Structure formats: structure tokens, C-alpha cells
Amino acid sequence: MEIKQESECTYSFWEGRLLLDQEVQRFRALHFPRQSEDEWIEMIRQWRGKNWLAVFPAIVSRDGRWKCLRCGADQEFIFFTPCGRCERDRCASCKHCLLLGRARSCQYLYRFVREGHDRVQIARTVKPSSIQLTARQSVTAQKLSTYVKQKMPTVLFWAVTGAGKTETMIPVIEPLIRQGMSVLWCTPRQDVVKELAPRLKRFFPDEIVTEHYAGSPDKWMLSPLVIATAHQTIRMAHLFDLVIVDEADAFPLEGNPALEYSIQRSKRTGGTIILLTATPTDLWIHRMRKGILPTVLLPCRFHGKPMPCPIWKREPVLWDQIKSHKMNRTVQRIINEITSTDGQALWFVPRIEDARIVAEWLKRESSFDEGQVDFVSSTDENRTEKMLRFRDRNILHLVTTTILERGITIPQCHAVVLRADHPVYDRASLVQIAGRVGRSLQYQAGKVWFLSNHKTEPICQAIREIQLLNREACKEFGG
């Protein structure tokens, strides 16, 4: 009896994980260093007997098509090499989840899932949350809570940029945590996890929140509220009652069936996925219009002011002027306006190598002090340092590529998109860029300019979408 209880207690550590051979060994060495090999084998035997544990090869071939059972990647991601483990000439490995340790066809995958077993739900006390929601936000949160109670499989939560998505989600998460359920907050990128965790830790006790990303200290610990990058969900299965997918339309989530599969898998049967986005994809909008995808719309920002509508200007010779070191009159006017309203500006360029050229051009052609104009790109080593200087208003004009289109908040910000007709700018990224502006109530002078030779479809769509959302927001406020 005692052994049985002990094995059950140990099982709670393992539950909901999907681990490779080598990961199981590492995890054991970390958490159960005193457990002997015999005990472990006995435990595995028991669990497999009870159907709590399934062990199968990581990569299998079904009807001649190979599939990685770990991340769900298809034939196109599988490659074959001679293997030093199984000493066969053609051992299949998966390219897609290579960065999380290599899965091979000669390696076993351990799946710790109890089907149809209700987990012991320990009611937890949560600090009475001290957040102030606007009326609109709390109505939205209530709607979302109802959907979660109804066990809707997927819900789209469309909130404009700067609407206070994180704050709105907290009243949705809180009752679940109180009932002892578990919640996953999953984002596409690591820096978002690092930024979000301290914010959520303000509302929930520290031991409840864990962060999972490559190289995070508590990667192996599971807790009621897990914040993870999308790739880390590959290691989890049937674990969460609510999965919140933040920035669900951003790279690498969008159009990646394997990651979608693993996010779907990490939720329990009867759980809900909330797709959180400011710019839903065309497919979601289509489904929403057809009524297949339940949607909650939050069209106004937390301060109730509308989003600034982008101003499009035709500038056919702008790029030539940059090349021949001449000032452009529109750009001069924009700079004057920004300076007169005491603002800062983000200048978006389509390619990394353009950033340096434009920054030098701005520096030379306008009378800025040394260091007031700078550029960043994804390959820049002092990116965080430059961002800090931009936040502290040491840099007034920052030239950047699309990396800064999401997730930054500068209170006195303007945005200018040069060459807005370039194919890297789609509707979503233009709307996101416009969403950088006017996020604080105190500074509403921020403007958005799109400068390009042609008025492309994404530009029109972005402007139309912002106007639509502003109209919706007006309706809510009664004009």
C-alpha cells in the first residue's frame, strides 16, 4: 500500500509530460537522485499496467509516411542519417524539434497521461487582485469566462493594440487557479515570456508562476500557471484546462501545423484555447463571420481614445533622394512636427541594410545632435542597450526593421514607415506598427505615416481595419 501511494505521489511529478529517453534520465537525475534503477523499472511497469504511461518510438512510419510523434511534424521534416545508437544506416530524425534535443526513430518517447482521470484539484488561495479594469474590459472578461465555462474548444479574443489584454485576462485566469486548474500562457517569443512573467507575478503568488523557455531556470517545473514559448509545449501533453495563445498570428505560430498540433495537445479534453491577437488572420476573420469561431471583440484602448489612423503619402522619389543625399520635403515636415510636439519616432524600413543608410541620411540632412538618431536590427548586439536609450529619450529617432513592430510601448511615440509598399509589410504588421502610437492617455499627438510609391492592398486593408475598429469603439461608447 505504501509503495502504491509513493508511486502515485511520484507520478504527479511526471504527469502531463512528453519526454524523450534522455530527457527522462536527466529529469530523474535532477529530482530523484536517490531512486535506484530497480525501483524506477518497477514504477514504470506499474504505470504502464494502469495505462498511465505510454512508451513508443519518437518517429514512426505510418503507411510509408514518416511522422514525428513528439512535435507532429510531417514527412518533409524527417531526415535520415547513419546512427551511432542503433547502428543502422538509415535512422530517421526530426528537423523540426531539433533544437529541443534530437528525436530519433530508435529513441523512445514517454507519455505520462492519465486518460479520463480527474486530477486531485487543490484549491489555492490567490491574492485578491488589485487590478482596475474599465467597464468595457470587465464585460469582455466576463464573456470570456462564460466561454471557458461552456468548454468551448477555441475562442478568438480580438483586442486592439494597447487595449490591456494581459489585464483583461487576469479575471479569467483567477477563478480557474482558485479551483485548482492549470493554465498555460504561451507566446511565440522568449523575450515576451521574460517580460510577461514579472507582470503576472504581481497578481499571483510567485510559486504559482513558472517560466519555460530555452535555458530558463525552472524549465522542468510545472505549476498551475505556466508561461512558455510555443516550442516548449512540445514537452507537455494533456495538462492544461486553459491555454492562452498570445500574439497568435505572429511568427512562428502562424502557418506552422506542427506547433499548432503541440499547442492543441497540451490542453486537456474539455479545455479551452483562447487565441489572443490584435490582427487576426484572414482565415480567422472568415470563420468568425461564418460564426464557427466564437469571438470576443475589444475595439477600444484602455484609455478610450481611438487608434490613430495612418496617413498615406505618395513619395515616388524618396529612395532616390536618400541615395543622392537630398532632403525630402515630406520627411522634413514630419520631423518638424515630431520636434514641435516633443515626441520620438520609430522609422520602419523593410530591410536590415536599409536601416544604416536611412539613419545616416537622417543624421546628415537634419540638424540632430550626435546620438539622437540611431538604428537597430535583429542582428544588432547592443539591441537592448539601444532600446533602453530610446526609452530614456536619449535617442529621439530610431530606425528599425519590422522586429520592433510588436510588444514595445513608448509613451510619446510617432511611427513612419518608409517604402510601405514593400512585400514584407502585410496588413498585420502595418496595423501593429500603427498600434505603437498613442498608447498613453497623456500624449495623444502621435501620428502614423506610410510613405510609398504605390498604394498597395495591405496599406488599404490596414487603414480600413483601423477605421473599422475605431467605428466599433465609437458604437460601444454611444457615439
Add this chain to the structure above:
Amino acid sequence: MRSWWSKIFGDSSALCWFCQSPRPKVIGNPIWEQLCAGCTEKRKMLAYPQCRVCGKPNSIDDSFCYDCQRTPESDRVVNISCVEYNHWARLVVQQWKYRGDERLSRPMGLWMASLIKQRFLHMDRFMITYVPCHRKRVYERGFDQAKQLAHIIGAQLHVPVVDLLVRQSYQDQPQSKRSRDQRLQALVGTFSYQGKQMDSSGQSVLLVDDVYTTGSTVRECAKLLRKANFQPVACTFARTNSEYV
């Protein structure tokens, strides 16, 4: 629209060998030009003039560097390397060796092969061997990294690859996590010679490894090869370029 164009002349863009991002494709470029803009910026080739023994960039001429002056003359091994072991090279080697991305061994091998062609191919009766991994490590990683490089180089240059050495002791701590003194001590008795007693008087053999830090691994292997009457030279993918390690 222009589908016939790419059918006849091939695609105009290709993928970077190291990070799989798109790069311009120019036919006939050497392998180190076939990288994307980001990788080209970050990879650092070793500058000339270099130390005539270990290939370390020297500021003045091709005389011996300080490291080589310290080692006894009988121990010195001529080494050539492709790139400096900087942050980029470290990430590449990490992804290749520890994460098991075997696709990277092809560009690394081709790069080394073209370097060997420039520097060593005038040697007659020449063969390739490698610094082996322990059996257990091969099981863990699934492949022997230096062996893979050696086979790619051998296939490229039409030179036979032979297994001459074997690693005897399994080290819990990999070489890359030690200091200089620890490295020099830990290697004694690690390798042993396993080739047949063949007529090898004075035959050149090329020793392939991935990273050259202090050169102690290479020197230890070379010692064994010299005992068996070979003349070893070494080729590594990356080497450190700091004053002292």
C-alpha cells in the same frame, strides 16, 4: 511566369548552409561565400600572417607564436583552421555537436576540404584520420563528429580515410569545459593507436578535429601517430585566437 528560366538556369536564391535563411546564389563561389548576409558578417576568417606551425594569426610575420615556442620542437604539429572560434562559430559547433544537427557537417567538411586543397594537397601518399569520440559518447550523440568531417573531406578530395586512433577513457566533463592546465593533464593515456603495423615510414596523415583550443588534443594524437612512423598534420574547423587560454 518565368518558370522556364529557373528550369534552365536553376534557382536564383539558395539557403545559407549554416542558418537556413535565404542567400543570393552565385555559381562558382567558394563555400565560405555561400552564406547569408548575417552569417557572413559574424563569421571571422583567420587573418594572415599566421604562425607557421599552429596557424594562429600573428601581427608581424609567420614566425612561431608564443604557444609554439613553449612546446618542445618534437611535439609541434602543423595545423590549419577555417574560422576563428568566436561567438558565431561556438553557436555553430554547439548546434552541430550537442544538438545533433548533422546537416552542418557538410558545409564544415567542404570548407575544410577546400582549405586542405590549398595548403596540403601537394603532399604525396597522403591519408586522413580523425580524433575519435569514445564509444559511449557516440551512443549519446548518435554520431562521431570528427569521423563525419573526415569522411566528407575524404570523399571530396578522393583521399582514403582510415581509423588509426581509439579513445580509451570516457570523460564525464568534456574538453571544452576545462582550463589549459587541466586539459594538458587529462589527456595523458586518453587515446591509443589501433592501426595495423603497416609500412608507414614517413607517410603523411591528416588529423581532422572540430575545434582547436590549446592544441593539446591534436598534439597528443600526433604523438601516437609519430610513434607509428607517420607524419601528422592537422586541420580543424575553428581555432581560438586569444592571447592565453
